[in-house]
Amino acid sequence: MKHITLRDLDVARIGLGAMGMSHGYTGAGTDDAESVRTVHRALELGVTFIDTAEVYGPYVNEELVGRALRGRRDQVVLATKFGLISHTGREGATDSSPANVRAAVEGSLKRLGTDRIDLYYQHRVDPGTPIEETVGVLSELVTEGKIRHIGLSEAGPDTIRRAHAVHPVTAVQSEYSLFTRDPEARVLPVLRELNIGFVPFSPLGRGFLTGTIRSTDQFGPTDFRTGNPRFAEENFRHNLRLADEVAAVAAQVDATPAQVALAWLLAQGDDIAPIPGTRRVARVEENVAADAVRLSDEQLAQLTGLPPAAGDTHNEAQMRMMER
Numbered sequence: 001m002k003h004i005t006l007r008d009l010d011v012a013r014i015g016l017g018a019m020g021m022s023h024g025y026t027g028a029g030t031d032d033a034e035s036v037r038t039v040h041r042a043l044e045l046g047v048t049f050i051d052t053a054e055v056y057g058p059y060v061n062e063e064l065v066g067r068a069l070r071g072r073r074d075q076v077v078l079a080t081k082f083g084l085i086s087h088t089g090r091e092g093a094t095d096s097s098p099a100n101v102r103a104a105v106e107g108s109l110k111r112l113g114t115d116r117i118d119l120y121y122q123h124r125v126d127p128g129t130p131i132e133e134t135v136g137v138l139s140e141l142v143t144e145g146k147i148r149h150i151g152l153s154e155a156g157p158d159t160i161r162r163a164h165a166v167h168p169v170t171a172v173q174s175e176y177s178l179f180t181r182d183p184e185a186r187v188l189p190v191l192r193e194l195n196i197g198f199v200p201f202s203p204l205g206r207g208f209l210t211g212t213i214r215s216t217d218q219f220g221p222t223d224f225r226t227g228n229p230r231f232a233e234e235n236f237r238h239n240l241r242l243a244d245e246v247a248a249v250a251a252q253v254d255a256t257p258a259q260v261a262l263a264w265l266l267a268q269g270d271d272i273a274p275i276p277g278t279r280r281v282a283r284v285e286e287n288v289a290a291d292a293v294r295l296s297d298e299q300l301a302q303l304t305g306l307p308p309a310a311g312d313t314h315n316e317a318q319m320r321m322m323e324r
Contacts, residue, residue: 001046001291004270006171006197009119009149011077013266014288015049016042017201017277018065023056024224025207025277032064035279039068043075045288051173051201051275053081053123054108062111070113079119079199080108081153083126096126098137105146121151121173125323131163139167151199156323157190164194171197176274178246178261179205179230179239179309192271203265203274204258205309206230208239211247211257228311235311245306255293258283262290264303 001012019025021035039050052065062080069076086095087103108117120141122134141147149170152163163169172191176183177200191198206225207213216231225231230239243257250260258276265274276287295303 001288003048004197004273006119006199006271006273007149007168007195009077009170009197011049011273012047013270013273014047014262014291015051015199015273015275016047016284017275018050018052018061019056020277021279022061022064031279032067034281035064036068038279038281038284039065040072041281042284042288043072045285047284047288048075049077049079049273049275051079051199052112053084053121054104054111055081055084055123058085059107059111062108066111066113073114077118078112078114079121079151080112080117081121081123081151082108083123090128092128094124094126094128096122096129096131096134098129098133101134101137101141105141109146116145117147119149119151119171120147121153121171122155123153125152125155125159131159132166135163135166135169142167154323155187157186159323160187160190160194160196164196169194169196171199171273173199173201173275175202175313176200176265177203177205177209178242178264178303178306179208180313181308182313188269192269198269198272200265200272200274201277203276204261205243208243209246209257209261211243211250213243214240230309230311230313232311235309238310242306242309246303249295249299249303252299253293253295255290256286258286259290259293260295260303262287263293263295264300266290267295267300 003010004013022030052061082104083094083096088100138150151171153173174183204210219226246260247257250257278284
């Protein structure tokens with residue numbers, strides 16, 4: 001697989017998001033054994049970038065990734081996140097106070113079974129803690145060797161600039177796909193100005209761009225998509241047309257819709273490393289094969305020109321936690 005650099009961090013340009021192995025998409029239950037096989041198969045196929053977070057589960061996803069990487073730790077760039085769980089007793093949804101960062105990193109290191117985290121993200125911007133204080137303690141952790149690189153997730157341009165002025169930010173993670181184009185207008189230009197890499201999560205539109213979701217009846221009762229505005233009935237019917245357009249291009253290039261959606265993302269720049277999530281070996285094989293899919297200029301333009309998806313990307317509470 002081709003590699004890119006997120007600022008100065010070398011990664012395979014298609015990573016693996018581990019969240020869905022134990023969080024968010026688990027309406028039909030979990031299968032840790034298959035998830036571990038999926039991680040191992042990803043490594044065999046050249047994936048070097050694994051993403052998790054303490055809040056997934058919570059905690060159990062980091063433990064699962066740690067088990068899967070036992071004896072293989074040095075093969076991967078390991079990323080995790082802090083800030084959506086408070087270890088200081090603070091009320092509210094976010095806590096990126098220096099005390100909480102230090103408590104969080106120790107827990108993640110233990111659960112992951114490692115002595116360092118390669119890329120440590122603030123999961124959401126904390127309005128109760130100046131970003132300078134948060135990045136200040138992260139910079140100390142870099143000096144101490146507990147983390148190697150600093151990342152932000154769903155941060156807006158001003159926060160990115162302020163954070164980067166304290167310590168270089170290696171990567172910003174946000175939702176980005178043909179299903180969610182929000183970062184293009186304001187975030188991506190700032191990242192490229194500052195030479196910060198970009199890590200799109202949900203690059204398959206939470207499964208929508210795979211073409212396999214034709215009804216919300218396919219979701220289990222605890223699947224978070226059941227309460228997502230984009231999957232509400234009227235929006236869902238509108239958005240099916242977008243998925244159908246991706247499938248039409250896929251037929252032209254003898255690829256799957258998921259591979260075309262990823263190939264479009266990869267064509268947006270050599271500073272982008274999407275992290276499609278899966279817990280199945282077959283799906284990771286399909287996703288990794290997108291590295292070889294080539295879209296013509298006309299096909300890229302056709303996809304880029306698709307109308308935006310209908311509905312907010314998250315419910316009201318989650319939207320309040322995202323900087324735009």
